[in-house]
Amino acid sequence: MISPTGQRLRVVPSQFTLGHVPDATFPEDDEWIALVRAPEGLTVVRESWGNDSGRRWVGFYGDQPHELDVPGMLAAVVGPLAEAGVPVFVASTFHADLVLVPVERQGDASLALKNAGHEVLDR
Template sequence: MTADGQRLHLVPSQFTVGHQPHATFPEDDEWIALVRAPEGLTVVREASPFGDAQRWVGFYGDAGHGLDAPGMLAAIVGPLAEAGIPVFVASTYHADLVLVPEHAQRGAADALRAAGHRVEGA
């Protein structure tokens, strides 16, 4: 697997990204990803249909690449940065979940396609 021309799909869920400054673990188990840092806990959750928090959509690689494949994430976030689209990334052992604000979904998909990636579901 090379960094160029990755096959990505739009995750069907929408997400929220929250910060809990004094928590070390969330009070519930409804989270998708957690990142614990000295300044607190970052929690990625599936968005509630009733919430008013900013919604994010996710692009995820169809083929896992493992930890030894260089440039995989850079090949995705680079074109998004050039297009002025903010990202939040949650990495797994096999691939990266790249979140962009919901309102930027179309622009993100266009930027990724222009960079040579195949984007499905967007």
């Protein structure tokens, strides 16, 4: 079993933008990475392109798949980021979690994760 502490996290080479589409159930295009449908609308994670306006996010992704019943995997990552005051947005997959942080806080996030015992593999 993989331990929640000491995870190997890879920095995803792409940058991302987040969007909210009120009252939508599906985006009008297929250029999305992740979708979350909620009563207040649709949250859309997209790969960021050079001319995108708005905040950009960088992703940390677990490099070692784990079973869904392993407790504490996400908490072990977001806890140190919260303690360091780094905002996060999370999109969970079947095998791991994509933890997004603002691009301008990537250095702070990497340091906090390393100090918490995680291995961070930068691009």
